[in-house]
Amino acid sequence: xxxxxxxxxxxxxxxxxxxxxxxxxxxxxxxxxxxxxxxxxxxxxxxxxxxxxxxxxxxxxxxxxxxxxxxxxxxxxxxxxxxxxxxxxxxxxxxxxxxxxxxxxxxxxxxxxxxxxxxxxxxxxxxxxxxxxx
Numbered sequence: 001x002x003x004x005x006x007x008x009x010x011x012x013x014x015x016x017x018x019x020x021x022x023x024x025x026x027x028x029x030x031x032x033x034x035x036x037x038x039x040x041x042x043x044x045x046x047x048x049x050x051x052x053x054x055x056x057x058x059x060x061x062x063x064x065x066x067x068x069x070x071x072x073x074x075x076x077x078x079x080x081x082x083x084x085x086x087x088x089x090x091x092x093x094x095x096x097x098x099x100x101x102x103x104x105x106x107x108x109x110x111x112x113x114x115x116x117x118x119x120x121x122x123x124x125x126x127x128x129x130x131x132x133x134x
Contacts, residue, residue: 001118002075008111009089010068012104017061024052031057064108071115086116 027049030036036050046054067089074081089112097105 001114001121002081003072005111005115005118006068006071006073006075008068008107008114009071010065012108012111013061013063013065013068015061016059016104017057017065020052020059020061021056024049024056027052080119081115083116083119086112086119090116 024031030049031053036053071081071085090109093105093109093112097103097109
């Protein structure tokens with residue numbers, strides 16, 4: 001279950017980062033020519049090129065993808081992720097879902113709850129460990 005939770009989180013992060021970045025493709029020139037720096041920009045009324053950056057490559061998508069990869073990596077090595085990680089993800093995704101819908105926050109919340117359940121369950125012996133114990 002931990003691996004699946006990690007996969008869902010990684011997929012959501014990658015999909016968000018890729019889709020939002022591709023939707024902001026018309027601003028690539030400004031992004032790569034360092035035209036995003038706007039010290040006098042009002043955070044409540046960002047220019048479209050800055051908003052597109054924060055929705056794409058600057059968003060939560062890439063860290064969420066990396067977190068999903070880390071959770072999967074930990075599970076493959078028999079390392080149980082900490083409960084605080086799952087609880088933090090649940091709190092974050094629920095808060096974001098309450099603030100901004102419609103969005104796939106419910107999927108991230110479901111994966112986070114799945115992660116918490118899997119962390120709290122007693123570990124079942126892995127097939128390789130079961131064979132070694134015979």
